[in-house]
Amino acid sequence: MTSVYFYLLVGVLCAAFALRAPALLRHWRDPLVRSVSLLLPLGAAVFFFAAPPTISQVNALTGVPNFSVPLVYGIVTAASAALVNLTIIWRGGPEERRRCATRWCVGVYGAVIAAQSALFALGDASDERLRDFDTYYATTPYLREMVVLCVLSYGLANLVLARLCWRWAREVPGLLRSGLLLIVTGSVLSLGYVACKFLAIGARWTGHDWDGVSTTVAPTVSSLASLLQCVGLALPSASQGVTSLWRRWSRYRRxxxxxxxxxxxxxxxxxxxxxxxxxxxxxxxxxxxxxxxxxxxxxxxxxxxxxxxxxxxxxxxxxxxxxxxxxxxxxxxxxxxxxxxxxxxxxxxxxxxxxxxxxxxxxxxxxxxxxxxxxxxxxxxxxxxxxxxxx
Structure with missing residues (x-):
């Protein structure tokens, strides 16, 4: 996947956030509005800092080889937590139960981010890698654990998201159901991304070179999965907005x-x-x-x-x-x-x-x-x- 594609996705997510900014300003106390508005810039940050030119610039500015790796991993983990948290709030239910689940989500993924930073500090990542850090350091102590921890946390978040949305989709009709099914599809594709990463890492552990699966196939699958999830999240609210606008225009015309x-x-x-x-x-x-x-x-x-x-x-x-x-x-x-x-x-x-x-x-x-x-x-x-x- 070329660098232009990374920045194109950044532009799409930033445009989606700009469209939601007025609603965020009007209803910033609403936890659902805040969760959606937080997820969009996090997704944009993931693709922006994961682009090879940005990785090179961040490493050069900080003077630390591969400093972008824990940064990108931390943003990916935070976006995974935001996905789960959004589903918890979107699903509804007793307020105390939602708050408890949100605290657990923030606590667990916060600990994962801290552990990733600690493992990176303990490992030796002196050679800068812009695209194949996962496989290049797959056998390096501490760094391999950091990579596995990031991929596992990302996969777990999408597994939980797919399960919650699938159960919910069987209970609701209309465009909300369609949006939930798109999220489920994107989450399943994200699990395919996890499988690609583990195939490439496992090949390194056995002495083989399947780096192309990690550097070419996995980013493409991930970008498609993120796009489907964003469309699924936006579809219900966008359809409500279009329906409301159509009713207002029809009333005005009549x-x-x-x-x-x-x-x-x-x-x-x-x-x-x-x-x-x-x-x-x-x-x-x-x-x-x-x-x-x-x-x-x-x-x-x-x-x-x-x-x-x-x-x-x-x-x-x-x-x-x-x-x-x-x-x-x-x-x-x-x-x-x-x-x-x-x-x-x-x-x-x-x-x-x-x-x-x-x-x-x-x-x-x-x-x-x-x-x-x-x-x-x-x-x-x-x-x-x-x-x-x-x-």
Whole structure:
């Protein structure tokens, strides 16, 4: 695997972290948000410091041959602990049980990092190795134990992660299940990475040279596994975000007929906002304009569509050609109040003005249907349909 591929993965993980940064700032007290936000920079750090150019630079800056090895091993072990911790928090359950499991996870993997640093200090790693440290020092006292300890801790973390996510995936549906299955797939591939490392190290112990399995196959498997795990972690939250955005956009679009009618009724120009404004600001502006217009024509709505169309309602500060639009709104309001008789209380104008946007959306939908029927072409098609049904 080339060095460019290492840095490409770093860029992907940093971009994912940047997308989650606003959520981290808003919900930094949420342990799940903190765990996901911590895992992404740790993964980026693993690939950044594992790239051969970075290894060479770190060794040169510190003046210690192979100083990058305990650094990378420590970050890999910390990322493994973060994976297990994230699954514990994500899974849920009693808070005291989660805290106890988190403390055990942090304690065990913290001890592993300390042991790796101690073994590196005790061993003799005077020859700098940028790619094949694992196999080159596979028979060196203390260093071989450090390598085995790192690979074992990484494999154990992914084994626990695969087991927890597999059990959980059988209990949940939808995109959460898909995300968990992707994590399981990535964890199984990570176990393949562990197998490649042990094959190469075991070959060295028996006097053979299978270094290519460790330097070529294992990093490729590891990068693919990390990518699948990151996608699996991001899939549920990303799908929720896309679904929420789609619902907000649909609600904003469905309010358009009622909003346009209010523009045709109110005697003043509605306040416009820049086109680059966020969807939330545009939604708020649209609902405020609608409620202002409904308050203006409120005395006319209860008199019914027929009186509003004749202009029998009390005169007010409306545009001269607003009578037809007021009649349509009155008819839509009357139709809306009669849609579900006996099931629940009919929505009143006060409910629409003081409640959420759901009633306004329903009123806008009813207005859109009536506006189509009120159009000449709509009336003709409706008459033809009625004649066909009678015939």
């Amino acid at each position: 309010l358009r007929p009622l909003w346009l009618t209010m523009r045709a009724v109110t005697p003043y120009e509605l306040v416009r906002i820049p086109w680059w404004s966020s969807l939330g600001k545009r939604q708020l502006r649209r609902t405020c304009d609608i409620r202002d217009g409904l308050r203006l024509i409120a005395p006319r709505l209860d008199r019914g569509a027929e009186q509003a169309g004749r202009g029998d309602a009390r005169p007010g500060a409306l545009k001269p050609d607003a009578a037809r639009h007021v009649a349509l709104v009155a008819a839509a309001f009357a139709a809306l109040r009669g849609t579900r008789p006996g099931q629940e209380a009919d929505p009143s104008l006060e409910d629409m003005l003081a409640g959420d946007d759901a009633q306004l959306v329903r009123l806008s939908d009813a207005l859109r249907v009536l506006a189509v029927l009120d159009h000449p072409s709509g009336r003709e098609s409706g008459a033809r349909g009625a004649a066909l049904r009678r015939g």
